[in-house]
Amino acid sequence: MEKYSRNSRVSIITKILTENPNKIMSLNYFSDILNAAKSTISEDILVVREILEKLDMGRIETIAGATGGVRYIVKVSEKEKEKFKDYICSTLSDKSRVVPGNFLYVTDIMLDPEVVSKAGAMLAGNFIKLKPDYIITVETKGVPLAYEVARYMGVPLIVARKNSKVTEGTSVTINYVSGTTGRLSTMGLSKRTLKTSSRCLFIDDFLRAGGTVNGIEDLLREFDSELIGIGVLVDNKEVKKTMAKPYVSIVDYFGIDEKGEIRMKPSTTI
Amino acid sequence: MEKYSRNSRVSIITKILTENPNKIMSLNYFSDILNAAKSTISEDILVVREILEKLDMGRIETIAGATGGVRYIVKVSEKEKEKFKDYICSTLSDKSRVVPGNFLYVTDIMLDPEVVSKAGAMLAGNFIKLKPDYIITVETKGVPLAYEVARYMGVPLIVARKNSKVTEGTSVTINYVSGTTGRLSTMGLSKRTLKTSSRCLFIDDFLRAGGTVNGIEDLLREFDSELIGIGVLVDNKEVKKTMAKPYVSIVDYFGIDEKGEIRMKPSTTI
Known part of the structure; x- marks a missing residue:
């Protein structure tokens, strides 16, 4: 040879x-x-x-x-991190991103492998010492980012679903108040998904009021499992919230000012 | 320096x-x-x-x-490919995977980064010459695999959604017959998602009757765009189908025999 x-x-x-x-x-x-x-x-x-x-x-x-x-x-250098945060801020400050209802359109960047891969590396590097057993998210937009974090950490991904499916077998379902719509929503996990006594890291695209985080905690409790941290691409700072677990964001959103400008800043948590 | x-x-x-x-x-x-x-x-x-x-x-x-x-x-060596196909066949042949309704539980492997990453590399390597503009999938289970193919090909991902969302803006929605449930389903894409005249590669976890593929073709037509190929992890060979576009699978499923054994074979298309 x-x-x-x-x-x-x-x-x-x-x-x-x-x-x-x-x-x-x-x-x-x-x-x-x-x-x-x-x-x-x-x-x-x-x-x-x-x-x-x-x-x-x-x-x-x-x-x-x-x-x-x-x-x-995995590690993203400090210089790369700052460059990336600035890029996301400027991309998300584009006024054409405001869709009816004053929501910010972020779907495109959450599906762009270059963005998702870099954001995933930053979040994984940040949380590596927590040693989670699983990465958890709620369908659909946050799935690629959560997958990237799972890949960089070498652990399985779990996706809570808003509608249970025939191909999933028995599910555990809970109700929670969605921060986006303010309405009561449902999320569920197949019983086969997750071992009991697991430590899970929650990853999502956008954190608004934290209703989804509470929902995830409730759902994990049904599996005798624990939420150990929260990582998102965008944190909505218009809504004050306290989190009992370590949480980080890559950029922070401060709403739309009187001139119609989108106020976005690099986060200091990562 | x-x-x-x-x-x-x-x-x-x-x-x-x-x-x-x-x-x-x-x-x-x-x-x-x-x-x-x-x-x-x-x-x-x-x-x-x-x-x-x-x-x-x-x-x-x-x-x-x-x-x-x-x-x-990206390229996966022939030896690695054969090893991987055998691994998927043996994993999916486990009888405890049959869930009520005779569906096969595949969620866990579709969320395992080691499996998804290897399968994504194989599919991307296979289709690289087609030069797609986008990778397209339907929420939810196929998203990580489709994302991996998009990452390896360096193109954006598109996820057709079964329920339109307030944060997505205007959507185009079509109806199609789902192969899994045999019922009429809906899928939609935000108008901002995709440029017209795009060439799209469809990636999913499980191909049954091909109803979803027809749905995707109809949806893409609304954007003056084209489906150029189909790649899946598991092709259900119980259902005969003809595809007008190049399509490949990693393993093939031939149903459950009279002894209750799950019949699974490595695919020869990849």
Whole structure:
């Protein structure tokens, strides 16, 4: 079997680690693919670790023991974060985004992989130490962002549904007051979705009054599970709210002023 | 400013290309980050290109001209594909997956980032030459997979909704016969979602009778847009159907036999 140069090995190791965030990859795995001794692979990994840290582009952690190996922890550099927050603020300040009922149209950016992927990396990096068992969201707009956070954290996603489906089996359903419409809404989860005693991180596109968060807490309680944190792209600061759990936003929305300007600021929580 | 070794540069170039699939990255961009001449960066990229091709893990394309640069095209090796299809077949053959009404429970795997990410890479690699403008899906279960395909192809995602929302503005809504329930259903898209004359690739978790595909075609017609292909994780082969567009599945479902065994086979279309 062919031998590869250090350059080549470093490229493949970087690719595999980047594609498998927060997942422990054994040195044997790299050893097999790259036909190199474990000691050689160790040295290759050191190269990757050092340059990622130098450029503030992520961390490589070593896990000792029989089930050990290395894992890549996502990180967005401070400079990139500020640039991204500014970009979202300016994008969302466009007046044509106000739709009838004074709602802000955000669907397009929540479906743009470049935005979602960067926002997901920021939120995952922020919450990585909480070690959630699941990422939870409510259908539909927040699903891609919640999925990205789940991918970067290497844990499953859970999507609470507003209408139960025939293909889901038995569901647990609760009622809550939606912040968007002010009306009583329903959300449910299939009984097979989630193990009891789980720790869940809630991710969504837009946080208004926090009604959805209360709904999620109630729903998780039915599974003897716990909400441990909240991360959103946009926090609506027009509505005062207190959260008992750590919560962060990427940008903050302060409503529309008397001149019709949309007031948007980079968040200081992330 | 510090200079980096070739090893270090190759690592960072690999990471950035992997994280930005199908996006043209200029040599200047790498030059700036890595403080190296463009000719040096070119040589670094050659190292990455060669090892990816050798290990069948993706391609690097060069785009000439003023707006030129390089881009990474996702590819899953044939060996990985076969392994993945076998894994999905064995996971979905578990009898406890049959829920009342003889439906197959697939929600968990559609929310598992490891599964979704690999399936997304396979579908994106398969359809890359069609150059879609958008990836389209219908809420909810298929959203993460469709998002992954969109991310790997570097194009926006569109999610047709079963209920229109106050925050979406004006919508176009059509009726279609759902293959799952056999009943008349509704799906709609916000008028702001999609440019006219767009070419769209439809991605979903489960293809049954194809009613949803017809619905998507009707909906796209309202936007003077076109469906150019269909990709799903599971194709239900119990229902005979002909598709006018290229369509692929990762695994095929042949129903439940008289012993109660779930009949699942790797697809030969991908």
